[in-house]
Amino acid sequence: xxxxxxxxxxxxxxxxxxxxxxxxxxxxxxxxxxxxxxxxxxxxxxxxxxxxxxxxxxxxxxxxxxxxxxxxxxxxxxxxxxxxxxxxxxxxxxxxxxxxxxxxxxxxxxxxxxxxxxxxxxxxxxxxxxxxxxxxxxxxxxxxxxxxxxxxxxxxxxxxxxxxxxxxxxxxxxxxxxxxxxxxxxxxxxxxxxxxxxxxxxxxxxxxxxxxxxxxxxxxxxxxxxxxxxxxxxxxxxxxxxxxxxxxxxxxxxxxxxxxxxxxxxxxxxxxxxxxxxxxxxxxxxxxxxxxxxxxxxxxxxxxxxxxxxxxxxxxxxxxxxxxxxxxxxxxxxxxxxxxxxxxxxxxxxxxxxxxxxxxxxxxxxxxxxxxxxxxxxxxxxxxxxxxxxxxxxxxxxxxx
Amino acid sequence: xxxxxxxxxxxxxxxxxxxxxxxxxxxxxxxxxxxxxxxxxxxxxxxxxxxxxxxxxxxxxxxxxxxxxxxxxxxxxxxxxxxxxxxxxxxxxxxxxxxxxxxxxxxxxxxxxxxxxxxxxxxxxxxxxxxxxxxxxxxxxxxxxxxxxxxxxxxxxxxxxxxxxxxxxxxxxxxxxxxxxxxxxxxxxxxxxxxxxxxxxxxxxxxxxxxxxxxxxxxxxxxxxxxxxxxxxxxxxxxxxxxxxxxxxxxxxxxxxxxxxxxxxxxxxxxxxxxxxxxxxxxxxxxxxxxxxxxxxxxxxxxxxxxxxxxxxxxxxxxxxxxxxxxxxxxxxxxxxxxxxxxxxxxxxxxxxxxxxxxxxxxxxxxxxxxxxxxxxxxxxxxxxxxxxxxxxxxxxxxxx
Numbered sequence: 046x047x048x049x050x051x052x053x054x055x056x057x058x059x060x061x062x063x064x065x066x067x068x069x070x071x072x073x074x075x076x077x078x079x080x081x082x083x084x085x086x087x088x089x090x091x092x093x094x095x096x097x098x099x100x101x102x103x104x105x106x107x108x109x110x111x112x113x114x115x116x117x118x119x120x121x122x123x124x125x126x127x128x129x130x131x132x133x134x135x136x137x138x139x140x141x142x143x144x145x146x147x148x149x150x151x152x153x154x155x156x157x158x159x160x161x162x163x164x165x166x167x168x169x170x171x172x173x174x175x176x177x178x179x180x181x182x183x184x185x186x187x188x189x190x191x192x193x194x195x196x197x198x199x200x201x202x203x204x205x206x207x208x209x210x211x212x213x214x215x216x217x218x219x220x221x222x223x224x225x226x227x228x229x230x231x232x233x234x235x236x237x238x239x240x241x242x243x244x245x246x247x248x249x250x251x252x253x254x255x256x257x258x259x260x261x262x263x264x265x266x267x268x269x270x271x272x273x274x275x276x277x278x279x280x281x282x283x284x285x286x287x288x289x290x291x292x293x294x295x296x297x298x299x300x301x302x303x304x305x306x307x308x309x310x311x312x313x314x315x316x317x318x319x320x321x322x323x324x325x326x327x328x329x330x331x332x333x334x335x336x337x338x339x340x341x342x343x344x345x346x347x348x349x350x351x352x353x354x355x356x357x358x359x360x361x362x363x364x365x366x367x368x369x370x371x372x373x374x375x376x377x378x379x380x381x382x383x384x385x386x387x388x389x390x391x392x393x394x395x396x397x398x399x400x401x402x403x404x405x406x407x408x409x410x411x412x413x414x415x416x417x418x419x420x421x422x423x424x425x426x427x428x429x430x431x432x433x434x435x436x437x438x439x440x441x442x443x444x445x446x
Numbered sequence: 447x448x449x450x451x452x453x454x455x456x457x458x459x460x461x462x463x464x465x466x467x468x469x470x471x472x473x474x475x476x477x478x479x480x481x482x483x484x485x486x487x488x489x490x491x492x493x494x495x496x497x498x499x500x501x502x503x504x505x506x507x508x509x510x511x512x513x514x515x516x517x518x519x520x521x522x523x524x525x526x527x528x529x530x531x532x533x534x535x536x537x538x539x540x541x542x543x544x545x546x547x548x549x550x551x552x553x554x555x556x557x558x559x560x561x562x563x564x565x566x567x568x569x570x571x572x573x574x575x576x577x578x579x580x581x582x583x584x585x586x587x588x589x590x591x592x593x594x595x596x597x598x599x600x601x602x603x604x605x606x607x608x609x610x611x612x613x614x615x616x617x618x619x620x621x622x623x624x625x626x627x628x629x630x631x632x633x634x635x636x637x638x639x640x641x642x643x644x645x646x647x648x649x650x651x652x653x654x655x656x657x658x659x660x661x662x663x664x665x666x667x668x669x670x671x672x673x674x675x676x677x678x679x680x681x682x683x684x685x686x687x688x689x690x691x692x693x694x695x696x697x698x699x700x701x702x703x704x705x706x707x708x709x710x711x712x713x714x715x716x717x718x719x720x721x722x723x724x725x726x727x728x729x730x731x732x733x734x735x736x737x738x739x740x741x742x743x744x745x746x747x748x749x750x751x752x753x754x755x756x757x758x759x760x761x762x763x764x765x766x767x768x769x770x771x772x773x774x775x776x777x778x779x780x781x782x783x784x785x786x787x788x789x790x791x792x793x794x795x796x797x798x799x800x801x802x803x804x805x806x807x808x809x810x811x812x813x814x815x816x817x818x819x820x821x822x823x824x825x826x827x828x829x830x831x832x833x834x835x836x837x838x839x840x841x842x843x844x845x846x847x
Contacts, residue, residue: 057498064499091518097458098465099525106528109536110521113514117492120511124500127507135510140585161585184541184562 046207048080048176048198052215053272054118055085063213063272064125067171071131076166078205080176080198081122083114104149108178108188112138115175115194123173132170136161138178139186143197145179151190152179154197157204174201192253199256203263210260210267212252217271218278219244219251221443222296226431229444233294234277237284240294240386241267243420247384248299257281284388292396293387293441298434300381302332302349304412304424305358309343309372316369317346320362327361329354333382333415333422343370347413349424352378380412381430384422385437397421403440409433447608449481449577449599453616454673455519456486464614464673465526468572472532477567479606481577481599482523484515505550509579509589513539516576516595524574533571537562539579540587544598546580552591553580555598558605575602593654600657604664611661611668613653618672619679620645620652622844623697627832630845634695635678638685638789641695642668644821648785649700658682685789693797694788694842699835701782703733703750705813705825706759710744710773717770718747721763728762730755734783734816734823744771748814750825753779781813782831785823786838798822804841810834 047067054060063079071077091110095102102110119135126133142158165172176194181187189196195212202210219241220230236244238261245254251269260267260281270278310316317336324331334348350358355376362374383404390396400421404411409432413424425433438444448468455461464480472478492511496503503511520536527534543559566573577595582588590597596613603611620642621631637645639662646655652670661668661682671679711717718737725732735749751759756777763775784805791797801822805812810833814825826834839845 057495060499094458094518094522095525098461098522099529101529102525103528106521106524106534106536109524110518113517113521116514116517117495117511120507120514121495121499123507123510124496124503127504128500128502133507135507137510137587186538 046078046080046198046202046205046210048194048210048212049082049272050194050212050214051082051085051088053213054081054122057121059272060118060121061125064122064129066272066275067122067126067133068129068131071171077171078162078166078201078207079122079171079173080194080201081115081119081173082176082194083111084118087114087117105185108149108186111188112175112178112186115177119173119175126171126173132168133173134165134170135173135175137175138197139180141174141201143179143200145181145187145189147181147183147185147187149185149187152181152187154179154189154200155182157200159201159204162201162205192256195253195256196259199259199263199265199267202265203259207265210265212267212269213272214251214269215271215273216251217274217276218269219249219281219295221294222434222438223298226298226434227296227438230438231443231445233279235280235282236294237388238281239284239419240388241281243384243386243417244295244297247382247386247420247422248297249295252281291387292389292393293385293443295386296383296434296437296441296443297386298381298383298430300427300430301351302380302382303352303355303376303378304347304349304380305355305362305374305376306345306347307362307366307369307371307374308345309370310346311370312342312344319365320346320369323361323365324350324358327357329358329361333413333424335413335415349382349413379427380424381427382422382424383430383433383437384420385441386420388419390419390421399440400437403436404433407432407436447479447481447599447603447606447611448614449595449612450483450614450673451595451616452483452486452489454614455482455523458522460673461519461522462526465523465530467673467676468523468527468534469530469532472572478572479563479567479602479608480523480572480574481595481602482516482520482574483577483595484512485519488515488518506586509550509587512589513576513579513587516578520574520576527572527574533569534574535566535571536574536576538576539598540581542575542602544580544601546582546588546590548582548584548586548588550586550588553582553588555580555590555601556583558601560602560605563602563606593657596654596657597660600660600664600666600668603666604660608666611666613668613670614673615652615670616672616674617652618675618677619670620650620682620696622695623835623839624699627699627835628697628839631839632844632846634680636681636683637695639682640685640820641787641789642682644785644787644818645696645698648783648787648821648823649698650696653682692788693790693794694786694844696787697784697835697838697842697844698787699782699784699831701828701831702752703781703783704753704756704777704779705748705750705781706756706763706775706777707746707748708763708767708770708772708775709746710771711747712771713743713745720766721747721770724762724766725751725759728758730759730762734814734825736814736816750783750814778813780828781825782828783823783825784831784834784838785821786842787821789820791820791822800841801838804837805834808833808837
């Protein structure tokens with residue numbers, strides 16, 4: 046299984062380079078299924094067109110429109126492969142049997158049939174499948190949302206029992222930090238599903254969260270690598286418990302969220318539930334949630350939301366703050382989150398303490414903290430985040446040896 | 447049934463104008479099914495991309511690629527209609543149940559199911575269907591070839607029992623001659639299926655031949671009109687035998703064919719058959735065929751082929767000319783055909799004589815002649831063809847009164 050993102054098939058030259066790699070893989074004795082994204086920025090062009098003809102493009106029709114993108118790239122890729130003397134057959138999400146629910150724009154995969162793909166492989170040909178798309182139980186075309194092509198690839202790999210799902214992209218793997226911020230960042234040879242999940246959730250942009258969840262749930266080994274250099278990249282695999290774990294695998298950061306605090310709400314059962322139910326009903330994606338201990342029967346609740354959702358979140362909260370007996374709502378968009386992720390954290394106490402010390406030495410104020418068993422995240426002022434990433438990367442010895 | 451060609455939906459402004467017209471038609475109490483082509487020149491862009499990645503693009507993948515074009519235009523048109531407050535649902539050829547044979551690039555429609563379209567109309571919505579495409583009996587995506595969207599529209603109109611199939615285009619109807627050549631050319635209010643067939647076959651480019659055949663076979667009234675001026679155009683209908691027929695409805699011309707002559711072939715049964723079988727097997731589209739009376743057991747056979755097929759035709763003929771005892775093969779690309787078409791010709795002798803006199807007066811040499819009951823065609827030197835059209839148009843009194 047090989048998946049190629051938009052930059053990997055952005056123009057005819059890139060498509061021919063990908064075709065060449067597919068043919069080499071096949072000649073090396075592998076059966077190859079390719080999942081392909083739309084060319085370059087074509088999806089953005091379609092979205093712009095949709096807004097040119099409609100003030101609020103209809104979900105079903107938006108999916109019909111967007112799915113033209115993979116149709117174009119996969120047909121071109123097949124032609125290029127055939128031109129090199131190997132047979133290739135393209136399949137839309139529908140033809141590949143990717144059955145989804147009916148939620149246009151972010152459908153969930155319910156079933157992967159894949160009969161025609163198996164047939165194609167049995168005939169010695171390469172199957173090229175449109176990423177990002179499926180057919181709903183109502184027989185309408187759906188799309189899987191952001192990172193959907195990765196999810197298609199992993200789901201198909203699971204269904205077909207592929208030995209590996211290679212995700213080809215424009216970076217050469219998963220790094221210990223964003224190399225644009227930390228020039229000494231090191232490419233990881235291997236990372237566990239759990240670490241990758243935490244990284245994806247906290248700003249690592251290489252793989253979409255859903256595709257990693259899928260890979261973990263079905264045990265599909267993922268190899269993230271470059272379609273520009275073709276060098277070996279990063280393997281995302283089951284945690285190998287027999288090996289010693291690096292304490293920290295990476296430092297991630299994310300400046301896309303805003304912090305919201307609702308002050309002095311009544312501290313009784315059901316308050317948090319009614320707050321977050323109201324936000325969920327308004328389709329606000331709440332991420333980190335922190336609640337401090339209560340004083341005098343009242344407490345502060347802070348959480349982060351995507352900056353795009355902030356306006357909606359505030360409107361919802363103003364409507365219900367009376368019921369919650371809150372004294373006020375504050376918000377701050379000028380924040381970012383920095384996280385350290387590592388499976389070795391479980392067996393190495395003191396990581397949190399060290400992280401807080403590093404930030405303190407840098408004079409970076411910590412506004413919120415949340416942790417999982419293999420991650421510690423701090424919300425910090427936006428202007429300080431890159432300094433924080435650089436300092437943490439160095440303090441945890443992640444740089445190139 | 448309304449069909450919109452590429453120029454009618456070439457950009458967001460055009461798409462919104464079409465949406466507006468669809469909504470007006472619906473408000474006037476009509477159920478509306480729309481068939482739509484790809485936007486502007488996007489099909490040409492796809493063909494260019496295909497040739498950028500492959501020296502000989504594979505037919506199945508070419509069809510997969512090209513069908514992205516209607517997917518884009520129909521989704522955008524639906525969004526624009528929905529934006530105006532009417533519901534609209536887009537359907538690919540496959541979703542509309544347009545079942546074809548398996549000949550990629552020029553598939554023939556075998557069956558039109560249309561269940562989902564009927565459902566959509568019953569729900570009070572507009573159905574927008576991708577023209578030019580279908581799904582083969584092998585479940586692969588096919589395209590119908592040149593003029594395929596017209597054929598989709600007429601076939602759907604027949605299947606749904608539509609009261610009219612409106613073909614919206616960038617000209618305002620069918621004219622007595624090409625207005626670029628004859629500025630006095632007049633728009634016809636009405637033309638019979640048979641006349642339209644002859645016009646389409648001899649250079650009239652408004653409607654594709656296959657769609658007219660379909661309309662005639664199923665008795666679908668077609669109204670050819672402009673999506674730029676929205677004025678009434680030309681009705682293509684059953685011949686009305688009770689009315690007096692115009693002797694000549696139009697003068698057409700076509701410069702796309704070359705003349706080929708094979709000299710002194712043996713005049714015995716089976717010779718013509720083996721010649722044209724060989725050409726057909728090489729996918730050469732032979733059009734006019736003329737054979738003169740035989741002298742001394744040998745005869746000349748002349749015919750026309752598309753200039754694009756000329757090279758292939760000559761190669762085939764050179765291979766078999768020995769078997770046919772031919773003395774030589776000549777060809778001439780510097781020719782064109784001029785035709786007069788009119789149902790009234792059947793009951794008015796002397797049309798051919800008049801045509802030949804007009805051409806003689808203009809000093810135009812006639813190189814080949816062929817006739818049907820309602821058409822006379824002459825192959826003439828290419829440099830003379832526009833002069834011939836102008837003279838014939840005037841001689842048969844076709845100009846604006």
